[in-house]
Amino acid sequence: MQLSNFHQQLFDNYSRYYESRVKYRRFKHQDLVVLLDKFKKNNILSNSITGKSYQKRDIYLLKAGTGKTKILLWSQMHGDEATATMALLDIFNFLTANDELNTFREKILSETTVYFVPMLNPDGAEPFERRTAQCIDMNRDALQLQTPEAKLLKQLQHDLKPDFGFNLHDQNTHYTAGATRNPATITFLAPPIDAQNTINDVRKRAIQLIVQLNQHIQTFIPNQVGRWSDEYEPRAFGENMQKWGTSTILVESGGYPNDPEKQFIRKLNFIVLLDAFYQIATQSYQNEKLEPYTSIPPNEKRLFDLLIKNVKVKDSVVDIGIIHNETTVGSSFYYSGQIYDWGDLSVFYGYEELDGQKLQVKEGKLYPQKLSVIDDVARLPIAELLQQGYLAVQIDQITPEQRTTHTLPIHIISAKEDFNSKIGEGKEANFFLTENGKIRYAVVNGFLHKVEP
Helix, strand or coil: CCCCHHHHHHHHCHHHHCCCCCCCCCCCHHHHHHHHHHHCCCCCEEEEEEEECCCCCEEEEEEECCCCEEEEEEECCCCCCCHHHHHHHHHHHHHCCCCCCHHHHHHHHHHEEEEEECCCCHHHHCCCCCCCCCCCCHHHCCCCCCCHHHHHHHHHHHHHCCCEEEEEEECCCCEEECCCCCECCEEEECCCCCCCCCCCHHHHHHHHHHHHHHHHHCCCCCCCEEECCCCCCCCCHHHHHHHCCCEEEEEEECCCCCCCCCHHHHHHHHHHHHHHHHHHHHCHHHHCCCHHHHHCCEEEECEEEEEEEEEEECCEEEEEEEEEEEEEECCEEEEEEEEEEEECCCCCEEEEEEECCCCEEECCEECCCCECCHHHHHCCCHHHHHHCCEEEEEECCCCHHHHHHCCCCCEEEECCCCCCCCCCCCCECCEEEEECCEEEEEEECCEEEECCC
């Protein structure tokens, strides 16, 4: 299907609607409250408190439009999955704007009524953790309803009886679109209603809409759309929403090169969701066949953050796959590079790859002098230390915040930590790569640095 002008205009003019006060994923509930405050008296977008979390934080419901077709969206069911929440803020700005896209906007507002729950799990969002304050995965609580947040969502579905539902999540950045090197930047699913993968009229509408959304978003991320596993999970909200009569679409925000805060993926969510509203408003999705849905490549976990191929480790030649784990510190985070796998990784790929055919792994050394503060490290001749085989420095005082901000190409640890440069699955990714005995690269905390002679 040819890309409509609306999609391109949304893409080109996105900066107009971008909510610039939220640029990072680890914003808090109070940050959201401030941003939603401007919609309390808005004529187009109403804002109200619909319930409270386990820790008594307000959960908000926003409503736009007056049409007969109802749409319900919920984001951040998992507290550490905030990409779509950011996109919803941009959508709120779009829906309340007045510009040359009014025809598109007014079609949505006149034919549909859209309900948004932009942060369903505010307690989990506070520490940026998946589960609720009760340590329950809310997306496995659709039947028992042990959490107040799950009860709220179930009640909304019961009271509003939405025709369509959008379950908005983030997924691991290491998934690919099929057996390719392409990250699954956006992933869709029409959740099954039973273990037999039955397609009733409710699920059929979700599948048809996904077919159309996939065709349109391919223009911006060709071959980077995946399909989530349709293995039936009877406890999940997606499956049960579908069974309760709401045509439900799962949207997962995955990975994209050089987008650690998922700002480009946020933009894609903005386009996908507004596209969905418009296709629902015009009912154009009803013309789509079902077969293209199964042609969307399934998600496969085939990406590392760094993949070093054909490197010699003692007497073996192996591939080394490294991932960057995130540790949250307040509103920021730092990476912990880990050797996730090694051996024959010929069917895997990396966001960054290095052919190590002429290289050999060498363990690094700990700088013998303990330093006081991180500023002392910056004054060291780091390039020379790397050439001499020193890979880590101990300092007496280092805060979690300093771990998030320093960009020095040497591993910095506290005086209480031990340094181990041994290679192995599950170990920290800190080692050298040598060629004919000379150090060519340093892998520091999972990141590759070229060592200049």
